[in-house]
Amino acid sequence: MTVCELCGEETAGRYLCQRHTVELAKRLDELPTLYAEVSECLVPRRTGFGDIVATKSAAGPRSPLDEDVLDRVNMARAAEVLQLWRVDVQRERWPQHTPPPPSSLSANCRWLAMELDWIVAHYPAAGDLAREVGELEAQARTIVGDPVPRRQRLGTCIAITAEGVVCGAVISRLPGQTRLKCRWCGYSYESEQDWLTLLHFQPREVA
Template sequence: MTACEVCGEETGGRYLCERHTIAVARRLALLPDLDSDLAMYLVPARAPFGEHVTGNVAGSRPPINLDVLSLMQANRAPQVVQSWRVDVQRVRWPERSAPPPAGLAADCRWLGMELEWIAEHYPAAGEMARELAELEVELRSLGAEPAPRREGLCVAVTDDQGTVCGAVLRPGPDKVVRCRWCGTEYRTEQDLLLLQHYQPKQSA
């Protein structure tokens, strides 16, 4: 084997070139964040934030967003990454039993720590790299985005009991911060300042 299994670049015997080894490392670091980001849409915030400043949608919602639940069920990242961890361990240490389920973040960390060995010695390294790339695309298509694009949590009051929406906010293509759950828009500088002011306080 003298070429990268992903791009065909000469590697001097490695299964992955340096560029695609780095790409795999990036995805192993990113996938848990994308998975967690998607999960944040599942259950809306129910506790009041304190004093609220917006509220343009009335009506009740179920405690779980059923559309998002359907999306979560379509997320296969934990199962796929776990299967790669099991197979890498099988090839590298055939005398060991399969690792128990540890969760997506732990499996990604484990694969990341073994990445140099994978790039040099694991025959299925190219297939793993391609499948991790597909998982990133799938998670983003379900609505997941890494943390830096978040604008906070929606502070709109959605009913007469004072229930706060609590959905994660992000700027849309038109740069307007719009809640995709309750429809509240934060357009002006004043809106955004108030949005940040009424964010829930982080515990120390």
């Protein structure tokens, strides 16, 4: 007999009960969006993500941002944490494989979600994984609040690809996000003119 490592409920040989398995799957699905919103909250709207410069040792006024939060709660750190779990799960399941290269938070969450059935059934540290994913979510929520921000659908990408055709992938953004890149073709939408052009060339609905 095995019990859930989080609540002690009998699980018929699995390390997590059905409720906590579903919760872990949901958190893995939502973490990338949640941490994208964290980035939006911590980066001043008038700058790009690459414009933040650490000011701990610089002369002059101290940054109005909590730099300790920037160090502790950010997408890069979350990606590193999930990368370590991904490496360990792969080592347990496929010890003959070389460790995976560093990946994004989205890629690591997606990989772990795809292996979740095996993790819950065979991975003794499944409870620790679930706890740490929950802690990552809780840290992010202290900044962005509840509920998890939902992406707003803006239309379809109007960029011309290398093949000479319109991309057409769905373009969406988090509330307040002013810069984004098409996930399919990589075209960037940043300026007001970009947004106006995107809106202008959207297909018209047939009445």
